[in-house]
Amino acid sequence: MKYKNTALWALSLLMAGISFSAYSCPISDDKKVPDLSSAQYDISVTTIPAVITVGELFKVDLEVCRKDGAPFNGEVTAAATMPAHKHGMNYQPEVIAVEESVHHMEGFAFHMLGSWQFAFQIRENGKTETILLDYDLKPGS
Numbered sequence: 001m002k003y004k005n006t007a008l009w010a011l012s013l014l015m016a017g018i019s020f021s022a023y024s025c026p027i028s029d030d031k032k033v034p035d036l037s038s039a040q041y042d043i044s045v046t047t048i049p050a051v052i053t054v055g056e057l058f059k060v061d062l063e064v065c066r067k068d069g070a071p072f073n074g075e076v077t078a079a080a081t082m083p084a085h086k087h088g089m090n091y092q093p094e095v096i097a098v099e100e101s102v103h104h105m106e107g108f109a110f111h112m113l114g115s116w117q118f119a120f121q122i123r124e125n126g127k128t129e130t131i132l133l134d135y136d137l138k139p140g141s
């Protein structure tokens with residue numbers, strides 16, 4: 001019995017360690033994209049899979065960190081459009097889980113090749129900021 005408790009304690013410590021190193025703010029330098037920030041936030045965007053294929057569903061992990069170091073206590077939504085064509089996706093992505101500073105989202109699909117643009121809306125304390133990210137879906141993807 002004593003052994004089991006010790007093992008459980010060690011496991012929970014290990015999981016806490018993994019969680020903090022992966023997701024705690026500020027965003028690690030290897031993930032930071034300099035352009036992806038607003039007055040108040042730094043964000044990092046990871047698509048899953050890393051390479052988007054035309055017509056196939058993909059997921060997005062959006063990490064949101066406040067520049068002032070306070071914990072982020074708001075909500076995010078995401079959309080994507082092709083600005084040159086004036087249309088969006090045929091899907092409505094949604095946040096499926098929030099883990100530390102990371103918002104796991106699913107339901108994205110780019111149904112055409114060409115220039116797409118993600119729009120991430122960050123709402124907190126009654127204010128909304130939108131951060132845009134261009135994504136060129138090239139032939140052969």
Ligand SMILES: [Cu+2]
Pocket residue numbers: 082085087112114
């Ligand atoms: Cu289009």
